[in-house]
Amino acid sequence: MSLDHIFRNARIAGNEGHLVDIGIRAGRFAAIGVGLEADAPSEDLGGRLVVPGFVETHIHLDKSCLLGRCVCEKGTLEEAIGAVAAAKKAFTVEDVYARGKRTLEKAILQGTQRMRTHVEVDPRIGLTSIHALKQLKKDYAWAIDLKLCVFPQEGLLDDPGCEDVMVAALEAGADVVGGAPYMDKDSHGQIAHVFALAQRFGVDIDFHLDFGLDPSHLDLLEVCRLAEETGWSGRVAIGHVTKLSAVPHDRLVELAKRLAGAGVAVTALPATDLFLIGREYDHNVPRGVALAHVLMAHGVTCSLSTNNVLNPFTPFGDCSLVRISNLYANVAQVGTPAGMATCLDMVTSSSARLLNLADYGIREGVPADMVVLDCTTRAEAVSELAPPLFGLKAGRRTFTRPAAHLHVPALESVA
Structure with missing residues (x-):
C-alpha cells in the first residue's frame, strides 16, 4: 500500500x-x-x-475585537447593536481584515476548520466587510473553509436601500443569505424577502431569530412554513432562538417536531445569550439558552457556536469550540457521558450537517x-x-x- x-x-x-x-x-x-x-x-x-475538525456555524468576524472602541454599560442587545452601528461608520476594508484575521487565526489554533461567518451589510457600510472577508477567505483557504452569510443587522424593510446592498453582496459572491426579522416591524415580511433572495441566488438561509424570553410570538413557525412551501427544507438554519428556553417541556418537544419536520436547523449560542438575556431581572435570572440537545433528541439538526468575540455583544472569547460545548453542558445541566458526547457532536458532525458539508468526516476518499x-x-x-x-x-x-x-x-x- x-x-x-x-x-x-x-x-x-x-x-x-x-x-x-x-x-x-x-x-x-x-x-x-x-x-x-x-x-x-x-x-x-x-x-x-x-x-x-471543528465546525463554527455562527460567528461575526467583521465586528469581532471591538472592545475599546465601544462604551457599553447596560449590557443589553439594543445597546450592543447601537454601539456597533456607531463603530461601523469607521470600518475600512483594512480594519475589518485585520480584526477578522486576529479572530480567524485564534479559531484555527483551536482546531476550527470550517466556518460560516455572518457579515453585516447596509447602505452605510456597503460592501466594505464583504470585500475584506472575501480576501481573508482566500488568504486562509490553506487552513479553513470560510463561508460568508450576508444579513441586515439594523433591519431590512425598515432600512431603505438595504435590500439593494444585500443583492449586491450576493452578486459579489456571498455564500449564504441571512436575516434578523426582529429588527423590522413586519418580521414576517423580512422573512419572506430573505427566502425570495435565497431562491433567486440558490443559496442557503441562516436567520437570527426569536431573541428574547416571550414565547407568545415565534417567528420560527413562519420560517418552517416557508421552508416547506419553497422547497428549502434542509437549507435553513436559525440562531439564538432564546425564546425556546421559556417554553414548557411539552411545548418544546412539539416545536422540535415542527422544526425537524420542516428541515429547519438550530444553532444555540450560549456565550452571547447568557451575557445578554435576562438583564431586566435582579434575581432568579433566566439562562436564556435554547436546549439544543433536547431538540436534537427529537430529530432537529443542531449546533453550538461562538457568535461574537471581544465586542459589546460578548466581551469574551478565545474561539475554542470545546469551551463553548463545555459552557453549554454546564448551563444545560448535561452531565452524562452520552450527553457530553452529544455536546461535542454539536461542534463537529451535527454542525457539518447544518452546513450541508458533503466531504466532512474521517473516512476513505475525503480530504x-x-x-x-x-x-x-x-x-x-x-x-x-x-x-x-x-x-x-x-x-x-x-x-x-x-x-x-x-x-x-x-x-x-x-x-
Missing part, C-alpha cells in the same frame, strides 16, 4: 472504543484500519481522540482534515476541556499546540 503518512493508534470520534491507524495519501484519507502496513512515515497518537485532541473520548473532551494538539487540512499540518509538560524537580535533575 502506498501512503504518504500514517497516524497510528487513533480513536476516531464516534467510534472511540477502537484503536485504528489512519493513512493519508495525496491530501486525502486513503486507508483506515488496524495495523496498516505501508512504507511511510508514521506517528503514534497514543490512543488520543481524532475529530474531522484529510483532522484535529487531534489530548483525550480519549468525546465526553472527556467536553468535561476536561481537552486542548487540540495539532491539525491537518488536506493532509498538510496547519497548527501545533504541544501538550503541556510537568517539570517535576526530581525528574528534571536526573535528565
